[in-house]
Amino acid sequence: MIEIKNIEKHFGNNHVLKNVSFLFERGKTNLIIGESGSGKTTLIKVLIGLHKIDSGIVLFDGVDFNAIKTKKQRLLRQEIGMLFQGGALYDYMSVEENIMFPLNMFTEKTEIEKLERVNFCLKRVKLEGKNRLMPSELSGGMTKRVAIARAIVMQPKYLLCDEPNSGLDPKTAIIIDNLIQEITKEYNITTIVNTHDMNSVMEIGENITFINKGEIWWKGNKDELLNSNNKELNDFVFASALFKRLKKAK
Amino acid sequence: MTKLLHHLGLYFIMMNKVISKPENWSIFRKQLALEMEKVGLNSVSLVIILSFFVGAVVSIQTSINMNSPLLPSYLVGLASRDSLILEFSPTMISLILAGKVGSSIASELGSMRVTEQIDALEIMGINSASFLILPKVIAAIFFFPFLIIISMGIGMIGAWVGGLSADITTADFMYGLKYEFTPFYVNYAIIKTVFFAFIISTVSAYFGYHTNGGAIAVGRASTNAVVTSSILILLFNYILTDIILS
Numbered sequence: 365m366i367e368i369k370n371i372e373k374h375f376g377n378n379h380v381l382k383n384v385s386f387l388f389e390r391g392k393t394n395l396i397i398g399e400s401g402s403g404k405t406t407l408i409k410v411l412i413g414l415h416k417i418d419s420g421i422v423l424f425d426g427v428d429f430n431a432i433k434t435k436k437q438r439l440l441r442q443e444i445g446m447l448f449q450g451g452a453l454y455d456y457m458s459v460e461e462n463i464m465f466p467l468n469m470f471t472e473k474t475e476i477e478k479l480e481r482v483n484f485c486l487k488r489v490k491l492e493g494k495n496r497l498m499p500s501e502l503s504g505g506m507t508k509r510v511a512i513a514r515a516i517v518m519q520p521k522y523l524l525c526d527e528p529n530s531g532l533d534p535k536t537a538i539i540i541d542n543l544i545q546e547i548t549k550e551y552n553i554t555t556i557v558n559t560h561d562m563n564s565v566m567e568i569g570e571n572i573t574f575i576n577k578g579e580i581w582w583k584g585n586k587d588e589l590l591n592s593n594n595k596e597l598n599d600f601v602f603a604s605a606l607f608k609r610l611k612k613a614k
Numbered sequence: 615m616t617k618l619l620h621h622l623g624l625y626f627i628m629m630n631k632v633i634s635k636p637e638n639w640s641i642f643r644k645q646l647a648l649e650m651e652k653v654g655l656n657s658v659s660l661v662i663i664l665s666f667f668v669g670a671v672v673s674i675q676t677s678i679n680m681n682s683p684l685l686p687s688y689l690v691g692l693a694s695r696d697s698l699i700l701e702f703s704p705t706m707i708s709l710i711l712a713g714k715v716g717s718s719i720a721s722e723l724g725s726m727r728v729t730e731q732i733d734a735l736e737i738m739g740i741n742s743a744s745f746l747i748l749p750k751v752i753a754a755i756f757f758f759p760f761l762i763i764i765s766m767g768i769g770m771i772g773a774w775v776g777g778l779s780a781d782i783t784t785a786d787f788m789y790g791l792k793y794e795f796t797p798f799y800v801n802y803a804i805i806k807t808v809f810f811a812f813i814i815s816t817v818s819a820y821f822g823y824h825t826n827g828g829a830i831a832v833g834r835a836s837t838n839a840v841v842t843s844s845i846l847i848l849l850f851n852y853i854l855t856d857i858i859l860s
Contacts, residue, residue, distance in 0.1 A: 414733055441739035452734040466738050469638050518738075 365390045365554050366411065366522060371420035373403075373410055373578075380406045382578045384420070391552045393545050393568045397559060398575035399600060404558045407575065408526050411556070412444060413437060424522065442470055445515030447525040447544075451507035453499040453514070459486070460495035463514045470518070485513040489543060505536035509543070516547060523548065523555040529564055541567045562601060565589070574600065625820050631743035632751065632816075645749040653715050653750060653815070654757030658764065660714060661707055665698075665765040668706070669772025670779075672697050673787075677780035690782045691790020694773035696799070703765040704803040705851050708810035711758065712843040716818035719750055720839035723822025724832035732823070747819040751812065758811035759804045766803070802858050809854060810847050817843045 366388040373381040380403050388394040396404050409415040411422055413429060422429040424440060432440070453462050460482055467478045486492055489509040494502075502510060508528060515523060525544060529537035545568045548555040559565065565572060569586040574597050582597045589601060636642035676693045723746060726732050735742040770791065777787045818839035825835045 409733075412737055414736060438739035438741070441737055444737055446734065446737040448730040448734060450729055452730040454731055454734075455729075468641055469738065469740060 365425060366556065367421075367423040368407075368411065369421040369423070371407070371410060371422070372418045373406060373415065374418055380578050381410065381417075384575075384578070384580055386573055386580060386583070388554055388556050389571055390554045391549065392555070392570045393548050394554070394556045394571045394573070395559060395565055395569045396556065396573050396575060397565055397600070399560065402575045403578040404560075404575055405526055408524055408556065408558050412441065412446065412524065442466075442518060443521045445518065445520035445523045447508065447511050447515050447523070447528050449527045449530050451499070451511040453502075453507060453510060455499045457499075458495065459491070459497045459499070459502070459510050462499070462510060463517050466514070466518050481517060482513075485517050486510075488516070488547075489513045504531050505533075505539065508532065508536075508540050512540070512543060512547070516551070519551065521553055523553050525555070525557045525559075527559055527561075528557060529559065529561045534563060537561065537563060538567060544568065565601070576600070621820075624824060625816075628743055628747075628820055628823060629816065631741055632747045632819075634741060634744045634748075636744065636748065637740060642745075642749065645745070646752060649749040649753035650757055652718070653753040654761065657711060657714060657761060660710070661761050661765050662768050664707065664710060665703065665769040666772035666775075668702055669694065669698060669769035670776030672702070672769075673773035673776035673782070674780050677777065677782055686786075687782050688786045688790035688793060690777050690780070691773070691787040692793050693790075694777070695770060695791050695795070698766055698769040698773065699799045699803055703762045703769060704806040704810065705847065707762060707765045708758070708807060708814065708847050709844055711761070712810075712814045712818075712847060713840050715754065716814045716839045716843045717836040719815060719818040720822035720825075720836040721832055723747075723819060724825035724835040727823065727825045728828055728832060743823065747816070747823065750819060751815045754811040754815035755808055758814075759807050762803060762807045763800075766800070805858065806851065806854050809850055813846045813850065814843045817846060 367386070368388075369385050371381050371384040372379075384403075384407065396407060398404050406415060410417050411429075413422075417430065424443075427440065429437060429440065453459075454465065457465065460479075463482045463485055464478050467473055467481060471478070473481070482495070483492070486494060489512050491506060491509055491513065494506070494510075499507065499510075523544070528540050528544060532540065541564050544555060544557060547553070557564065557568070566586055569589065572582075572584055572586065572589055573580055574582040574594075576596050582592060582594045584592065589597070592598065673690055673694045676697075677687075677690045680687075680689050680693070723732070726746070732742045732746070735745060774784065774787050778784070821835040821839040821842070825831050
């Protein structure tokens with residue numbers, strides 16, 4: 365599990381995260397929701413040290429990430445899989461090379477073992493036989509699936525996803541959501557998904573945090589979300605006509 | 615001034631990360647081979663073409679300016695040789711490489727930054743600065759001197775061809791090339807080139823690595839890399855010449 369306590373973050377005069385505390389549970393899909401610019405991506409980047417925090421604590425299974433040395437931080441990061449908004453695949457590497465890259469960097473496995481692991485991960489994301497394709501030849505959904513395969517190739521303990529459905533059609537988005545949830549259960553990992561896609565929230569939201577103007581405004585699960593009286597949350601969740609009707613039907 | 619100090623601080627922090635032991639030597643060797651090709655081999659044809667024609671023009675211009683019965687015709691070979699070795703090959707070719715290689719390094723790293731590929735490396739627990747920049751710096755430092763030596767050789771062939779068209783005989787030209795040759799000038803040129811290679815690769819990498827924004831920011835990083843590298847090359851050309859030759 366990942367626990368954050370009293371996180372504060374400023375960019376110049378802009379107070380982006382205000383006293384944020386939360387527990388992201390293991391074996392659950394933890395969702396961070398909020399409007400664009402509410403601080404979701406900053407929170408994810410703060411968790412993994414891509415942005416330095418002004419104050420507060422980030423604990424990975426009890427280990428204070430910011431209190432350990434850079435070398436140990438790098439070792440800890442090897443236990444984190446991250447799915448970026450655009451996939452962040454290395455465009456000069458093929459699908460196979462992209463997924464194999466962490467194995468080449470950090471393991472002593474033989475070529476056959478590495479290839480087996482790559483093929484297993486590709487099968488897991490339903491992209492068998494696509495080893496030789498280059499990132500430029502992939503569709504948006506395929507790019508996300510290859511990025512998931514790369515994120516899980518080292519069998520991470522933590523999986524962080526930054527807007528995994530951005531730019532995807534609703535059908536592909538559901539495939540990606542289900543894949544993330546299946547992987548979370550299968551490997552019993554701590555998964556954090558940062559999204560503003562309400563379909564995702566209804567599909568996989570087990571432990572939901574609503575961030576508004578850099579503060580945690582609401583916490584709960586998807587059933588509690590539908591029955592909440594929190595005005596800001598309702599304005600965000602039920603912004604579309606479809607979800608308004610869903611709320612009324614409830 | 616504050617901005618300059620800010621950039622200098624970030625540059626040295628980046629260089630502190632760059633100069634560290636590679637995490638995986640076999641991958642580092644592959645990256646280095648790739649960079650040798652990108653930074654060095656891909657510039658050979660440009661260096662050859664430029665050096666040949668500039669050599670020819672230097673020789674023709676020298677012969678026109680020395681068209682006097684009081685001046686021996688072998689001076690054309692001598693003047694072309696010294697111009698090429700002392701200034702054209704190390705400094706002018708480095709300025710051109712700052713445009714070609716520098717912009718390529720800055721835009722490559724800038725694109726990687728804005729598409730979060732650098733963040734992805736960091737998340738995997740890789741020292742991204744060392745992984746991406748160190749092979750480029752080493753490739754430039756090792757390969758640029760070879761490019762400059764090629765430039766000197768081809769430039770002299772160009773000067774000979776130019777001399778022929780200006781009625782300088784091969785014998786006169788060759789005599790001028792060998793006349794009071796100072797081998798230290800070649801060492802001086804190589805020392806300068808190593809400095810320039812370091813400036814081009816690290817300054818361009820700095821601007822690319824610290825790109826913030828989108829496509830326009832990548833373009834800006836590339837322009838800043840070329841402009842700053844060029845100014846620093848000219849500044850260090852003056853400083854190094856003063857120190858080494860004075």
